[in-house]
Amino acid sequence: MRAPKLASAVAAFALTASLVACGGGPASYGHELLDEAEGIRVTAENADNTHTATTDGAFDLEAGDVIVISPFLEKGSIHVTITSQDGKTVYDDDADGKIMYSVEAEPGSYNVTTTANNATGWMTIFSESSQEIADQDAALVEELKEHGVDEETVEMFEHDDATEEAEDASTSTTD
DSSP states (O other), X not given: OOHHHHHHHHHHHHHHHHHHHTOSOOOEEEEEEOGGGBEEXXXXXXXXXXXXXEEXXXXXXXXXXXXXXXXXXXXXXEEXXXXXXXXXXXXXXXXXXXXXXXXXXXXXXXXXXXXXXXXXXXXXXXXXXXXXXXXXXXXXXXXXXXTTOOHHHHHHHOOOXXXXXXXXXXXXXXX
16 A cells, blocks of 8 residues: 555654754664555664664565655755665665655565765655656646646656657767
C-alpha cells in the first residue's frame, strides 16, 4: 500500500519542523524502516560525518519501479549509497535541499547506507511505480497551468519522453 508513505512523510516533516524550531541541541541520527519493505526514513539533527546508518533490505524494487530519494534538509547534506544484494552500487552521491528525484535500477532488494554531513532534517528513500510518478507529474503540470503559473516554470515539470529522446539524439555525435 503506497498511500501511507505520504502520511508518514507529513508526520516526519512535522516532527522535523518542531526539532528545527528548537534550535541547537544534541546530535541525533537514524534510519526507520517504512512498512512493507517499501523504504526508509532518515532523520538528522545536528548530525556530523561521524553519524552513519545502514539498513539491509531497505526496500524491494519490482519491474517498473524506481528508487525515489526525497530530502527535506534545513542544512547540510546526507551522503547516500544504495547497493543491490549482489553488491552493485546503483547510487552514490550527496542529497541536499528539498528536491525529490528518482533513480532507475533493476528489480531486487536494496541496501541503503547514509552518512550525515552536518545535516538537520529528514529524507525518505523508497520504491515507487514509475507510472505512478509520471501520473503525479502530469497532474501537477495541469494544476500549475490551471493556476496561471508561467510557462517557463511549467516546462520544468513537464516530462515528454519523445522530446527528451530527440534532445539526446541532437546532442550526441557520430564519427
